[in-house]
Amino acid sequence: MQRLQGRRILITGGASGIGRATAELFVREGAAVAILDLDAKRVAATAETIGCMGTRADVRDAASLASAAAEAAAAIGGIDGLVNAAGIFSATGLDDTTPEEFARILAVNLTGTFLAIQATAPFLRTAGAGTVINIASGVGLLPTGPNSTAYVASKGGVIAMTKAIAMELAPAIRVNVVCPGAVETPMTAGFIRDNAVAARYALRRPGQPDELAAAILFLTSDESSFITGTTLAVDGGRTYH
Numbered sequence: 564m565q566r567l568q569g570r571r572i573l574i575t576g577g578a579s580g581i582g583r584a585t586a587e588l589f590v591r592e593g594a595a596v597a598i599l600d601l602d603a604k605r606v607a608a609t610a611e612t613i614g615c616m617g618t619r620a621d622v623r624d625a626a627s628l629a630s631a632a633a634e635a636a637a638a639i640g641g642i643d644g645l646v647n648a649a650g651i652f653s654a655t656g657l658d659d660t661t662p663e664e665f666a667r668i669l670a671v672n673l674t675g676t677f678l679a680i681q682a683t684a685p686f687l688r689t690a691g692a693g694t695v696i697n698i699a700s701g702v703g704l705l706p707t708g709p710n711s712t713a714y715v716a717s718k719g720g721v722i723a724m725t726k727a728i729a730m731e732l733a734p735a736i737r738v739n740v741v742c743p744g745a746v747e748t749p750m751t752a753g754f755i756r757d758n759a760v761a762a763r764y765a766l767r768r769p770g771q772p773d774e775l776a777a778a779i780l781f782l783t784s785d786e787s788s789f790i791t792g793t794t795l796a797v798d799g800g801r802t803y804h
């Protein structure tokens with residue numbers, strides 16, 4: 564049986580990596596899916612390949628999100644699920660992070676997540692039941708080293724904000740956050756093996772986008788009906804190892 568039959572899900576950052584793998588899985592599980600992404604060409608190509616609706620939008624911009632959410636809702640018959648997978652990475656630390664770089668990372672990863680939830684909340688409320696999954700990072704739970712100050716701050720913010728919004732949208736809408744460890748996507752191309760990241764993982768390897776999509780599916784489906792405000796690490800055991 565398909566686990567998302569009748570669901571209508573919007574996925575940010577759906578043109579690549581974890582967002583794209585989630586969109587593919589959700590379509591296979593029977594959901595009507597809309598993806599949005601900053602990259603207009605890639606979002607159109609991905610939507611065509613997967614068989615879903617796709618639109619260009621910038622999560623830093625409330626107006627762009629409002630029109631994308633309205634467009635998505637019109638195309639797929641409303642929105643009762645949101646997955647916030649848009650994100651960007653930065654490897655600078657305390658001394659070499661400029662105020663502009665700090666603001667750039669926060670604008671996409673933290674403010675962008677907030678704005679996407681704000682833009683879709685009216686549709687989720689109209690649906691009367693729904694789910695929001697935010698994608699933070701394992702480094703928001705346990706930073707790996709001295710770098711990525713802005714990125715870690717943004718992801719810690721997403722984890723804390725998830726709990727606040729889970730209380731605000733309960734009981735009709737469940738809100739959870741997934742914290743991936745290193746996952747092989749375009750964001751981490753040439754980075755995971757070079758830095759021997761896998762050595763820190765109990766499972767001794769980086770994750771695949773499909774493995775994140777499976778966890779996102781669980782938190783979006785009714786199988787997680789008693790779970791809200793939870794932080795789920797999907798990280799091969801890095802945060803306990």
Ligand SMILES: NC(=O)c1ccc[n+]([C@@H]2O[C@H](COP(=O)([O-])OP(=O)(O)OC[C@H]3O[C@@H](n4cnc5c(N)ncnc54)[C@H](O)[C@@H]3O)[C@@H](O)[C@H]2O)c1
Pocket residue numbers: 575576577578579580581582599600601602620621622623647648649650651652671672675698699700701742743744745746747748749750751
């Ligand atoms: N890959 C990993 O190892 C890893 C680990 C921990 C957390 N994450 C998080 O998972 C999420 C997905 O990452 P990924 O690895 O799939 O990356 P990715 O680069 O493959 O995909 C991210 C997508 O977000 C889009 N995007 C970027 N800025 C945007 C904006 N302003 N508006 C709309 N879309 C925008 C990009 O165009 C891209 O398609 C991110 O939040 C990332 O921080 C990834």
